[in-house]
Amino acid sequence: MKVIYKITYPNGKIYIGKDLTGSINYFGSANSDLIALDFSFKEQLEFVIKKEILWYSNDADNTEVNKKEVEFILKYQSNNPELGYNQWPKFHKIK
Numbered sequence: 001m002k003v004i005y006k007i008t009y010p011n012g013k014i015y016i017g018k019d020l021t022g023s024i025n026y027f028g029s030a031n032s033d034l035i036a037l038d039f040s041f042k043e044q045l046e047f048v049i050k051k052e053i054l055w056y057s058n059d060a061d062n063t064e065v066n067k068k069e070v071e072f073i074l075k076y077q078s079n080n081p082e083l084g085y086n087q088w089p090k091f092h093k094i095k
Contacts, residue, residue, distance in 0.1 A: 011038055
């Protein structure tokens with residue numbers, strides 16, 4: 001199964017990712033250094049994240065999954081540094 005998921009961090013920021021294997025234990029490849037900047041050591045001592053499956057398919061090819069991932073990143077604006085940790089596609093603030 002292929003999935004698009006949303007990770008929500010304790011500060012409310014999110015990360016949207018894809019898993020082409022459907023592994024229950026995959027939590028993405030968000031930039032750990034970037035996330036660590038938002039949390040003190042004390043906050044890291046008890047750190048709970050939430051993973052939600054936003055979309056899944058047993059039939060989609062990887063190209064379709066890639067398109068869906070970008071669709072959800074844009075929908076949730078998780079590439080906006082104020083809202084999330086996705087670094088691609090590059091966020092452009094509307095003036």
